[in-house]
Amino acid sequence: MTKAPNHESPTGPSGNDDDEDVAAGGRCPICEESVGDCDHLVASIDLTYSEVTAGALFAQERTALDALEQLCSCEPDALKTAGAGPVLEHVATLVRDEIAEGASPGDALSIYTPQILAALSLLLQEDEGVTVTNVDAESSIEHLWAEDPEWTVERLVERLEELVEEVEEGGEEP
Numbered sequence: 260m261t262k263a264p265n266h267e268s269p270t271g272p273s274g275n276d277d278d279e280d281v282a283a284g285g286r287c288p289i290c291e292e293s294v295g296d297c298d299h300l301v302a303s304i305d306l307t308y309s310e311v312t313a314g315a316l317f318a319q320e321r322t323a324l325d326a327l328e329q330l331c332s333c334e335p336d337a338l339k340t341a342g343a344g345p346v347l348e349h350v351a352t353l354v355r356d357e358i359a360e361g362a363s364p365g366d367a368l369s370i371y372t373p374q375i376l377a378a379l380s381l382l383l384q385e386d387e388g389v390t391v392t393n394v395d396a397e398s399s400i401e402h403l404w405a406e407d408p409e410w411t412v413e414r415l416v417e418r419l420e421e422l423v424e425e426v427e428e429g430g431e432e433p
């Protein structure tokens with residue numbers, strides 16, 4: 260009898276295991292494949308670590324966040340006028356208060372990165388084609404799904420960039 264070394268198989272991110280027990284929230288509500296196995300993933304957002312970990316948004320994350328950070332450093336009133344919606348107005352108010360208390364705009368934005376990520380998730384969910392699932396109650400990873408994730412992300416980025424333009428134009432008027 261040969262004694263094989265007891266080697267536990269690591270469950271790294273490169274693992275290609277389809278046999279793993281996938282939590283209900285980790286399955287696509289459109290085609291029921293697990294996360295990573297289909298093309299319906301708009302984004303996986305880790306709300307604890309404030310990062311986008313997968314999905315169509317992954318490639319556009321910096322563009323979307325740049326626009327969002329710009330919007331969240333605006334006057335909440337200007338956002339209201341531009342029709343940015345209560346979610347962004349709320350984050351902009353938090354950022355503004357932080358700056359009023361002495362934080363630099365950059366610091367204020369990084370303090371509220373979790374709120375900005377949550378706003379990003381909520382804005383995506385406003386798209387009626389988007390469905391959200393949570394893996395489980397303990398992890399705060401949200402998966403967002405849609406029939407055409409690239410198009411969903413493109414629309415969001417366009418909307419954010421339009422808002423940035425609108426807010427900037429509004430601010431330049433005498």
Ligand SMILES: [Zn+2]
Pocket residue numbers: 287288289290291292297298299300
């Ligand atoms: Zn799918």
